[in-house]
Amino acid sequence: xxxxxxxxxxxxxxxxxxxxxxxxxxxxxxxxxxxxxxxxxxxxxxxxxxxxxxxxxxxxxxxxxxxxxxxxxxxxxxxxxxxxxxxxxxxxxxxxxxxxxxxxxxxxxxxx
Amino acid sequence: xxxxxxxxxxxxxxxxxxxxxxxxxxxxxxxxxxxxxxxxxxxxxxxxxxxxxxxxxxxxxxxxxxxxxxxxxxxxxxxxxxxxxxxxxxxxxxxxxxxxxxxxxxxxxxxxx
Numbered sequence: 001x002x003x004x005x006x007x008x009x010x011x012x013x014x015x016x017x018x019x020x021x022x023x024x025x026x027x028x029x030x031x032x033x034x035x036x037x038x039x040x041x042x043x044x045x046x047x048x049x050x051x052x053x054x055x056x057x058x059x060x061x062x063x064x065x066x067x068x069x070x071x072x073x074x075x076x077x078x079x080x081x082x083x084x085x086x087x088x089x090x091x092x093x094x095x096x097x098x099x100x101x102x103x104x105x106x107x108x109x110x111x112x
Numbered sequence: 113x114x115x116x117x118x119x120x121x122x123x124x125x126x127x128x129x130x131x132x133x134x135x136x137x138x139x140x141x142x143x144x145x146x147x148x149x150x151x152x153x154x155x156x157x158x159x160x161x162x163x164x165x166x167x168x169x170x171x172x173x174x175x176x177x178x179x180x181x182x183x184x185x186x187x188x189x190x191x192x193x194x195x196x197x198x199x200x201x202x203x204x205x206x207x208x209x210x211x212x213x214x215x216x217x218x219x220x221x222x223x224x225x
Contacts, residue, residue: 004154034213043116043202044155046213089154099145099168100214102154 002027004103006090012109013080021075021106023090030092033066033073034100038087044102047088048075080110114139116217118203124223125193131222133188137205138215143167144186145214146178147202155202161186162208190222198224 007022023033031052036044050057050066050073057064063076077084087107091100117136125131137144143162147155157170161180175191184205190197200221204214 032211036213036216041218043204043216043218044214046215049213095168098208099157099160101157101170102147104154 002101004028004090004092004101006088006103006106008106009104010107010109012111015080015082015110015112017080019077019080019084019108019110021088021090021108023073023075023103025071025092025103028071028092028094028101030094031096032093032100033064034091035062035064035073035075036089036091036102038089038105044089077108082110082112085109116203116205116215118201118217118220120220121218122221122223124225127193127195127224129193130189130191131193133190133201133203133220133222135186135188135203135205135217137184137186137203141205141207141215142184143206143208144180144184145204145206146186146188147204148172148197149200149202149219151199158188193224195224198222 003026005024013019034049035047038044048064050064061078065074087105089105091102119134145160146158149155158172160168164180177189180186200219202219203217206214
C-alpha cells in the first residue's frame with residue numbers, strides 16, 4: 001500500500017543547532033516533493049518544492065534533499081530559532097504535479 | 113492581494129445534517145483542492161477542481177461533493193454528517209500551468225455533535 005512517513009511525531013532541538021526532518025515514502029513515484037510549515041489552527045504554508053531530477057534545493061536557512069533511490073527527502077533548518085517551532089509537513093504528487101498527498105507531519109520545538 | 117479565503121471559520125452541526133463550506137482562491141489561481149485534517153494528523157486529500165470539473169479524488173465517500181464556479185471559487189458539500197467528519201477542512205489553490213506550491217486558507221473547523 002502507499003505510505004508517507006515522517007521520522008517522528010515530535011523533535012526537540014536546542015536553539016542554534018540544525019534540525020533535520022525526514023520524509024520516507026513507499027509505492028509512490030513522485031515527480032515533485034514539497035515541504036510546508038503549519039502553525040496551530042492555521043493552514044499549511046508552502047516552503048520549498050524539489051523536482052525528481054534535483055538533488056538539493058536551498059532557501060535562506062532551509063535545505064531540502066530528494067533521493068528517489070532511497071525514496072526519501074531530508075529537510076534541514078540551520079541555525080534554528082524558537083520561531084521555527086511548528087509542524088512540518090512533506091507532500092508528494094500523485095499525478096505529475098496535479099495533486100499532492102501529505103505526510104503526518106513532524107512537530108518541531110526549538111528550545112531557547 | 114488576498115490569499116485563499118474560506119468561510120465560515122467555525123461551524124457546529126448535528127449528525128445527519130448537511131454542510132456547505134466555501135473557498136475563494138488566490139488571485140491568478142485556477143485550481144482548487146480540498147483537504148480534511150483531523151487533529152494531530154496530516155491533511156487528507158478529498159478532491160481537486162479545475163475548469164469547473166472534479167479532476168482528482170481521494171478516498172472519500174460520495175457524501176463529499178463539490179463544485180467550482182466560473183470565477184474559480186469552490187464549495188465543499190458534505191451530506192449525512194457523521195461524528196467522524198469533525199475536522200479542519202482546508203482549501204488550497206494553485207495555477208495549473210505554473211505549478212508550484214499550494215496556497216492554503218486558514219480552514220473551516222467543523223464540529224459534528
